[in-house]
Amino acid sequence: MISVAKLYGLVLSGGKSTRMGTDKGLIRYHGIPQREHLYHLLGQVCEKTFISLREEQVKELPKDMKYIVDEDEYRGPYNGLLSAHHQFPEVAWLVLACDLPLIDADALKQLIAERNPKSLATAFAQRKNPLPEPLCAIWEPEALKTSVAYLESGVGTCPRKFLINNEVQLVYPKNPNVLLNANSEEDYRAALAKLTTA
Numbered sequence: 001m002i003s004v005a006k007l008y009g010l011v012l013s014g015g016k017s018t019r020m021g022t023d024k025g026l027i028r029y030h031g032i033p034q035r036e037h038l039y040h041l042l043g044q045v046c047e048k049t050f051i052s053l054r055e056e057q058v059k060e061l062p063k064d065m066k067y068i069v070d071e072d073e074y075r076g077p078y079n080g081l082l083s084a085h086h087q088f089p090e091v092a093w094l095v096l097a098c099d100l101p102l103i104d105a106d107a108l109k110q111l112i113a114e115r116n117p118k119s120l121a122t123a124f125a126q127r128k129n130p131l132p133e134p135l136c137a138i139w140e141p142e143a144l145k146t147s148v149a150y151l152e153s154g155v156g157t158c159p160r161k162f163l164i165n166n167e168v169q170l171v172y173p174k175n176p177n178v179l180l181n182a183n184s185e186e187d188y189r190a191a192l193a194k195l196t197t198a
Contacts, residue, residue: 004092004117005090005091005092005117005140005141006047006090006091006092007045007046007047007091007092007093007094007112007115007138008046008047008048008049008050008084008088008091008092008093008094009039009042009043009045009046009048009049009050009093009094009095009096010042010049010050010051010052010068010080010081010084010093010094010095010096011025011035011038011039011042011049011050011051011052011096012052012077012080012081012095012096012097012098012135013025013035013051013052013053013057013098014052014053014054014057014070014079014080024098024099024182024183025051025053025057025098026060027101027182027188029101029191029192029195030101034098034099034101035051035053035098036051036062036065038096038098038100038103039065041096041103041104041105041108042094042096042108044105044108045094045105045108045109045112046094048066049066050066050067050068050084051065051066051067051068052067052068052070052080052081052083052084053067053068053069053070053080054069054070055069055070068080068083068084068087069083070083071083071086074151074157075157076157076158076159077097077134077135077159078147078151078157078159081093081095081139081144081147081159082144082147082148082151085139085141085144085145089141089144089145090141091141092117092138092139092140092141093138093139093144094108094111094112094137094138095134095135095136095137095138095139096135096136097135097136097181099181099182099183099187100135100136100178100179100180100181100182101180101182101191101195102175102177102178102179102180102191102194102195103136103178103179104175104178106174106175107124107173107174107175107178110171110173110174111124111136111137111138111171111173112138114169114171115138115169116169117140119140119167119168119169120139120140120142120143120146120163120166120167120168121134121137121138121139121140121143121163121166121168121169122137122138122168122169122171123136123137123138123163123168123169123170123171124136124137124170124171124172124173124178124179125170125171125172126172126176126179127172127176130170130172131160131164132160132163132164132168132170133160133179134159134160134162134163135159136178136179137163143162143163143166146162146166147159147162150162177194180194
C-alpha cells in the first residue's frame with residue numbers, strides 16, 4: 001500500500017508578467033487580486049495553502065495569508081516550486097499559476113480525485129493537445145526531488161519537458177476552458193468574455 005503524501009496548495013505569483021505589462025497576480029477577475037482568489041480556492045481542497053512570491057511583493061499581501069519567498073536558486077517556475085519543496089520536502093503540491101482566471105473548485109476536485117500518487121505528478125491536459133500542464137498539477141515529493149537532478153544536469157529548466165519525460169497521470173478537465181492562460185492583453189479580454197457568459 002503506497003502512502004499518500006499530504007497535499008498543500010501553492011499559487012505561483014513571483015513572475016515579472018512582462019507580456020501582460022502588469023502583475024498578473026493582482027488582476028481582479030473575481031473582485032479580488034487573482035493570486036488571492038486562487039489561494040482561497042486551494043484553501044477549499046488542500047490542507048495548507050501558500051502564495052509563492054518575490055521578497056518585494058510580501059508587503060502587498062493581506063496579513064493573514066501564508067507565503068513562501070522565492071529563493072532565487074532556479075529559473076522560471078521551478079524557482080517557486082523548489083522553494084516550496086525545500087520548506088516542506090515531504091508534501092505534494094497542488095500548484096496553480098496565477099494566470100489561470102477560469103480555474104474553479106470543481107476542476108481542482110476533479111484533479112485531486114484522479115490523483116495517482118504512484119506517478120511523479122498528476123497534471124491537467126487538453127484532449128486536443130495532450131501535454132501536461134505543469135502549473136496546474138499535483139507534484140508528488142519524488143517529482144520535486146528528481147527535478148533537482150534534472151536542473152543540475154543542465155539538460156533544461158522547463159517543468160513541462162521534465163513531466164513529458166517522466167511518468168505522469170494526465171487528467172482531462174470536464175470544462176477545458178479552465179486551462180485558459182491569460183498572459184497578454186488579448187488573453188485577458190478573452191478570459192473576461194468567458195467569465196461574463198459563464
